[in-house]
Amino acid sequence: MDSWVRFNGQSQAKERVFRAAQYACTLLGSTLQHDEAAEVRRTVSQLEAHMSLTRKLLRLGNSVEALEAAKRAIHLSDSVLRLCLTISHLNRAMYFACDNVLWAGKTGLISKLDQHKWSQRSFRYYLFALILNLTRDAYELHLLMEREARSRTSKQPSSPSIPLPPDHLSSSSSPATQAMNFGWLYRQLHLVGTVLYSNPPLLLDLVKNSCDIFIPLDRLGIYPTGPGFVGACGLASSVLSILTMVHPWLKLKP
Structure with a gap:
């Protein structure tokens, strides 16, 4: 309960919830491609637009x-x-x-x-x-x-150095070299x-940023991925952002 109260009191919490809802609408709209679902798709698209406008209002002053x-x-x-x-x-x-x-x-x-x-x-x-x-x-x-x-190196006992094979035997295509590389x-x-x-904070931040980067890449036309993929990435990153608000120790610092 304390986590929920802290989450609800933060200024960005509601914006994150609306963001998750917006990208959920994007993902849902991409699945409604049949002609008989045109009316539902139009409603979802309008809801997505309202969510986006609300988010922009909540971000005033950021x-x-x-x-x-x-x-x-x-x-x-x-x-x-x-x-x-x-x-x-x-x-x-x-x-x-x-x-x-x-x-x-x-x-x-x-x-x-x-x-x-x-x-x-x-x-x-x-x-x-x-x-x-x-x-x-x-x-x-x-x-x-x-x-x-x-x-790990400090915990391992020192071992004698292994002599390197001659130059004519150390080809990059040799099985021994390939095994060493693997x-x-x-x-x-x-x-x-x-x-x-x-290090869960680093893992969450890395996954969140990796998901988020596909959104501007798609919007700018650099790497188009389609609304379905963008919606899934935006929804995933929004859920991770909400998770770091509910549990502040998961937020990467500084």
Whole structure:
């Protein structure tokens, strides 16, 4: 009950719920392709549009929050995290600003607004922010993998070095070399799995950003995937966002 009260009191909680409902409508609409379902599909499409407009209303003022987050990130000691998070928050601020302009255009407060141009502009900012977030996730994963590898090395007893085969026997196509490459790949994948399993916040953030990135890629025409896939990705990332609000310890920090 305490988790639910905390979730319901957060400013972004309702926006996340509407986001999940919007992409659920997108996913549902993609499954209604029969002629006899035209009326239902039209109703779902109208509901999706209302959800989108409501979300834009709930996001009014989020640019200020993103700018404050950028001011906090600029003081991080790690240079990679400082660069990725600061620029990501600045792009999120521009994305929310464009989104606010779109809301004003859709509600008639700004007449003769080129909504397509502003929508494309907002998705470009959104895409760049997601790329930086994924870069941050990859960097965090790299650091944790190095730490885990050092920990494993320190626990293992030292073994005598194995002499390398002669040059004429160390061809990349030899069975021994291929077995070594497969063994190295297996160890790396096992290391990645171990690190992500022991760090749920990083795992959730990586999956959420990986799902989200397909949305601007589709909207910008860079990598079209269709409304069904976009709806599924948006719904999945929305559920993960709600999960991090209900359980704040699952949110990746800083």
